[in-house]
Amino acid sequence: MIKIVFFAALREQLDCSELSISDENIKTVADVKQLLSNKSVQWQQILNNTSLLSAVNHDMVDGSHFVKSGDEVAFFPPVTGG
Amino acid sequence: MSTNTIANVNNATPEEISIQRADFSLADEVALLEQDNATDGAVVTFTGRVRNQNNGNTVSSLTLEHYSGMTEKALEKIITQARERWKIGRIKVIHRIGELHIGDQIVFVGVTSKHRHDAFAANEFIMDYLKVKAPFWKKERIAEGENTSEQWLDAKDSDNNKAKTWS
Numbered sequence: 371m372i373k374i375v376f377f378a379a380l381r382e383q384l385d386c387s388e389l390s391i392s393d394e395n396i397k398t399v400a401d402v403k404q405l406l407s408n409k410s411v412q413w414q415q416i417l418n419n420t421s422l423l424s425a426v427n428h429d430m431v432d433g434s435h436f437v438k439s440g441d442e443v444a445f446f447p448p449v450t451g452g
Numbered sequence: 453m454s455t456n457t458i459a460n461v462n463n464a465t466p467e468e469i470s471i472q473r474a475d476f477s478l479a480d481e482v483a484l485l486e487q488d489n490a491t492d493g494a495v496v497t498f499t500g501r502v503r504n505q506n507n508g509n510t511v512s513s514l515t516l517e518h519y520s521g522m523t524e525k526a527l528e529k530i531i532t533q534a535r536e537r538w539k540i541g542r543i544k545v546i547h548r549i550g551e552l553h554i555g556d557q558i559v560f561v562g563v564t565s566k567h568r569h570d571a572f573a574a575n576e577f578i579m580d581y582l583k584v585k586a587p588f589w590k591k592e593r594i595a596e597g598e599n600t601s602e603q604w605l606d607a608k609d610s611d612n613n614k615a616k617t618w619s
Contacts, residue, residue, distance in 0.1 A: 378517050378589035379604040421607075428522035430585065444519060444587075448607030451516065451547060451588025452500055452559050452579060 372437055374402065377446035383416045392439075399424050400433035402443050421448055464531035468543050471523055473550045476560055485542050485562050492541040492564035496571040498579055500559040502552050506605070509594045516549045516558070519587035523547070530581045534563075537577065538570040545578065547588060577618055584615045 375388045396402055403424075407414040425444040426435055437443055470476075478499060485495055502514050531543050541564040548558055561578050565571040590605040 375519075377519055377587065378591070382604075425519075425522055425587070428519075428525040430526070444522065446519065446587060447589065447604065449584065449587050450590045450605040450607050451518070451586050452583040 371439055372396065372402065373442045374406070375442060375444045377444065379447050380416070380422065380445055384413060397436060398433060399426060399431060399435045399437060399443060402437060403433065403445070417445070419447075422446065423448060464528035464535075464543075466524075468531055468545060469524055469527045470544075470546045471518060471520070472546065472548060475548070475557060476546050478557075478560070481544055481546070481560060481562055485544060485564050489541060489564060492566055492571075494565045494568040494571040495562065496564075496568070496575045497560065497562045498575055499557055500579075502554050502556045502558060504554045506592060509592070510596075511554070511592050512595045512600060513554070513593045514552045514558075515591045515593075516547075516552060517589045517591070518547075518549050522587050526586045527582065530578055530585060533581070534574045534578050538565065538574045540565050540570055540574050543574070543578070545582070547582075547586070549588070580611075580615045580618060583611045 371390045371392050373388065373390050376384055376386055381387050391402070391405060393405060396405060403417055407417050422445055424431055424433065426437055426441055428442070478497065482495060482497060502511070504511055527545055531545065534540060534543065544560065544562040546560040552558060559582070561575050561582070563571045563575045563578070565574070592603055592605060594601050594603065
């Protein structure tokens with residue numbers, strides 16, 4: 371199982387803060403995004419936003435980063451703290 | 453406890469970071485940075501506050517969301533990088549979350565060093581990196597006449613460009 375979490379505007383747009391997926395074909399963060407995009411046209415449009423950032427196990431990574439069972443994958447908009 | 457005397461001086465410690473709902477006292481934080489610290493002649497602090505205007509809108513309040521766990525890890529990494537670049541004594545980073553109002557303190561960065569250059573540079577570096585790497589998000593409540601609306605802040609290119617000047 372891979373845990374997926376969403377934050378801020380993305381969480382509100384998807385109306386989802388977290389979910390779990392299990393799929394042996396998932397190798398990278400980009401694969402996770404693709405699988406989530408297949409849920410609906412709405413999810414596809416929302417996740418198609420190229421400015422979205424991703425993290426695996428609390429480290430910022432890009433789409434080519436590998437994921438494995440037990441990982442926590444996060445998607446979120448550019449950060450605006452400080 | 454003096455961070456100067458621990459064996460691995462480059463690693464950030466949990467005491468150096470606080471993510472909290474409560475307000476903080478600038479005087480108390482400066483006192484902690486200076487307490488039993490005879491080696492550092494420079495103390496540089498930055499405090500960020502909620503402004504009443506942003507992008508031409510009248511802001512009435514802010515809500516700050518964060519990614520618990522990643523926030524701490526990201527800030528530890530930034531502090532570790534700062535320690536690798538400059539000779540720093542103590543560091544404290546505080547970031548508030550939850551609902552904040554006009555004039556409220558949002559963020560504090562305090563750095564001490566023997567001489568001013570290291571503390572000035574490290575403080576600015578930590579703030580610049582926090583702005584683009586630490587997972588916090590601001591949602592503004594905007595007053596328009598009798599109506600209020602909420603909107604998530606967009607990240608600024610200028611913040612990205614400023615952070616890149618350190619690489």
